[in-house]
Amino acid sequence: MTTTDGNQAVDQQKSGASAGWHGVGASIVGTSHVTADIVCQDAHFWRVQTGDVLVAAVADGAGSALLAEVGAEIAAKSAVEAFCAKGKTSGDEKGIRASLSDALKEAQKAVRNEASARQVDVQQLSTTLILVVATSEMVAAAQIGDGIAVVRDQEGNTVGVTSPESGEHVNETTFLTSGRNLKHAQLAVWRGAPTHVAIMSDGLQRLALRMPSGVPHAPFFAPLFNFVSNIPEATLAKQQLEQFMSSPRITDNTTDDLTLVLFGLTP
Amino acid sequence: MASIDSINSGSDNPLLQDNPLLQDNPLLQDNPLLQDNPLLQDNPLLQDNPLLQDNPLLQDNPLLQDNPLLQDNPLLQDNPLLATPGDAGSPELSLFDAVEFAENQEPRCPCVLLLDTSGSMVGRPIAALNEGLQAFKSDIMEDPVAPKRVEVAVVAFDTTVRLVQDFVTPDRFDPPTLTAQGVTHMGAAINTALDLVQVRKERYKEAGIPYYRPWVMMITDGDPQGELFTFVEDASRRIKREINRDRLVFYIVAAPGADVTQIMRMGFPRPVRLDGLKFGELFVWLSRSMQAVTSQTPSGGNIPFLPTNWAKK
Numbered sequence: 001m002t003t004t005d006g007n008q009a010v011d012q013q014k015s016g017a018s019a020g021w022h023g024v025g026a027s028i029v030g031t032s033h034v035t036a037d038i039v040c041q042d043a044h045f046w047r048v049q050t051g052d053v054l055v056a057a058v059a060d061g062a063g064s065a066l067l068a069e070v071g072a073e074i075a076a077k078s079a080v081e082a083f084c085a086k087g088k089t090s091g092d093e094k095g096i097r098a099s100l101s102d103a104l105k106e107a108q109k110a111v112r113n114e115a116s117a118r119q120v121d122v123q124q125l126s127t128t129l130i131l132v133v134a135t136s137e138m139v140a141a142a143q144i145g146d147g148i149a150v151v152r153d154q155e156g157n158t159v160g161v162t163s164p165e166s167g168e169h170v171n172e173t174t175f176l177t178s179g180r181n182l183k184h185a186q187l188a189v190w191r192g193a194p195t196h197v198a199i200m201s202d203g204l205q206r207l208a209l210r211m212p213s214g215v216p217h218a219p220f221f222a223p224l225f226n227f228v229s230n231i232p233e234a235t236l237a238k239q240q241l242e243q244f245m246s247s248p249r250i251t252d253n254t255t256d257d258l259t260l261v262l263f264g265l266t267p
Numbered sequence: 268m269a270s271i272d273s274i275n276s277g278s279d280n281p282l283l284q285d286n287p288l289l290q291d292n293p294l295l296q297d298n299p300l301l302q303d304n305p306l307l308q309d310n311p312l313l314q315d316n317p318l319l320q321d322n323p324l325l326q327d328n329p330l331l332q333d334n335p336l337l338q339d340n341p342l343l344q345d346n347p348l349l350a351t352p353g354d355a356g357s358p359e360l361s362l363f364d365a366v367e368f369a370e371n372q373e374p375r376c377p378c379v380l381l382l383d384t385s386g387s388m389v390g391r392p393i394a395a396l397n398e399g400l401q402a403f404k405s406d407i408m409e410d411p412v413a414p415k416r417v418e419v420a421v422v423a424f425d426t427t428v429r430l431v432q433d434f435v436t437p438d439r440f441d442p443p444t445l446t447a448q449g450v451t452h453m454g455a456a457i458n459t460a461l462d463l464v465q466v467r468k469e470r471y472k473e474a475g476i477p478y479y480r481p482w483v484m485m486i487t488d489g490d491p492q493g494e495l496f497t498f499v500e501d502a503s504r505r506i507k508r509e510i511n512r513d514r515l516v517f518y519i520v521a522a523p524g525a526d527v528t529q530i531m532r533m534g535f536p537r538p539v540r541l542d543g544l545k546f547g548e549l550f551v552w553l554s555r556s557m558q559a560v561t562s563q564t565p566s567g568g569n570i571p572f573l574p575t576n577w578a579k580k
Contacts, residue, residue, distance in 0.1 A: 156473070207365070207366060207369045207370070208369070217369055218474065218475050219365075219368035219369050219372055219474040219475055219476060220365050220366075220368065220369035221365070222364075222365075222368065222470075222473035222474040222475070223361040223362060223363075223364035223365040223367075223368060223470065223473070223474060224361075224362065224365050225473075226361045226470070226473060227361045227362050230361075240362065241362065244362040244363065244365075247363070249363060249366045249367075250366065253366075
């Protein structure tokens with residue numbers, strides 16, 4: 001399993017009742033991968049910066065790529081680090097979108113460099129990527145491929161900041177390294193007062209989205225957000241989330257790798 | 268501290284009622300002997316003592332009701348013996364609600380079975396009760412909609428109050444096999460059931476799931492025993508409030524042996540007497556009532572459910 005929780009020290013400080021963003025996340029190897037003895041090709045990573053800026057990423061390595069788990073991990077981590085280094089969270093929408101786009105480019109570059117270092121075709125590190133940046137006043141997201149970033153606001157509305165982007169056929173999507181110019185990326189800025197954020201890979205889409213519209217299914221997210229608002233100690237919360245995601249009630253719905261990262265903002 | 272003997276020495280004991288020593292005595296407040304004393308915590312004398320249970324001095328004594336010593340005393344607040352058990356809002360459980368509510372958005376009727384498993388239920392009564400739970404499951408599964416709309420939870424109470432089964436739809440309900448022991452902590456049990464219902468309604472609201480008026484059915488063969496009177500009083504007050512506001516359907520079923528007079532004296536609604544050990548008939552009736560409720564829309568009004576073949580005429 002490739003689980004990359006961001007700097008645990010910050011994460012621990014932010015868990016529980018203290019103010020600011022706190023989160024819990026898990027990436028679980030899908031049952032079809034267990035059968036075929038393939039590692040988990042999903043990855044997630046996040047940081048909470050001073051000033052309560054959450055920067056988080058989820059990446060879903062392509063099932064057919066030989067080093068997908070490597071690509072996913074590098075993409076998630078580099079995108080977060082790149083945004084933390086230079087990204088803007090205030091100012092106009094254009095500036096924020098440009099910061100997101102720059103972070104994606106850095107992630108793309110990191111994956112390409114890794115492919116060169118390993119002397120393999122970059123396609124072997126193919127991965128989707130969702131990058132989310134959240135403050136108390138806005139949630140911005142960049143996404144390439146499927147999965148979704150969801151926000152809940154103070155009025156209790158649950159909306160998608162991005163939407164799952166997939167090809168005409170099930171199992172077809174676009175990847176971070178599919179094109180050089182990143183024109184295929186979704187870049188969105190949602191303004192409001194967020195209380196919760198969820199990011200997930202496509203494995204949970206059937207439960208999490210209302211079809212065919214593809215909008216978030218509030219009955220699915222409400223209990224999850226309630227969980228992250230009341231999480232016990234961070235390690236235990238992660239265990240509980242992993243147990244839940246590995247339970248038959250989830251795995252009966254999907255055989256894919258699953259990633260779910262949940263965040264709550266304590267005022 | 269008042270000894271058991273002095274508590275028992277008569278209702279007009281001025282020593283207990285107007286004694287400043289009991290009210291402002293730092294010895295009573297910061298005394299480690301009172302706080303970490305196993306004698307106080309594991310003492311059967313304190314747990315099964317009828318003097319403590321049926322003593323009017325303990326029930327109508329203003330000293331006990333308005334005494335700040337009793338209200339801010341850490342001994343009373345962190346004492347596991349006195350705690351109301353039952354974790355009504357486990358965040359872990361809420362994770363599974365995500366799948367439950369995503370897959371099934373039918374309106375829900377929460378139904379808490381509040382079951383007395385005190386020592387007097389040992390033998391045939393508890394066996395009949397367990398069979399009744401099985402009958403409930405098999406009967407309700409016959410209905411086309413109730414298995415998706417009813418959510419049953421089971422709370423067993425004796426000397427402890429245990430959440431045996433958190434809310435599940437009947438298809439996922441595996442009827443427990445209960446055993447009997449101890450005394451009847453009815454007040455704590457009712458409070459636990461009401462807390463469970465309250466938390467469940469919050470979960471429904473958050474998820475946008477409509478709900479029917481919740482049901483709580485308590486079955487007892489005793490009367491409140493072995494717990495602080497404040498628990499019983501609190502329970503009775505909450506029940507009245509919920510019923511008066513049409514927020515709860517609450518039945519007390521009095522199995523043979525139950526002290527109906529005493530239960531009503533505590534301010535609870537009039538119990539319906541069970542005819543012998545007709546738990547099977549009772550639970551089939553409950554199942555049919557749930558079916559009737561959930562065959563309507565949640566705003567479908569208040570159908571009266573009259574006890575049938577299980578009740579003593």
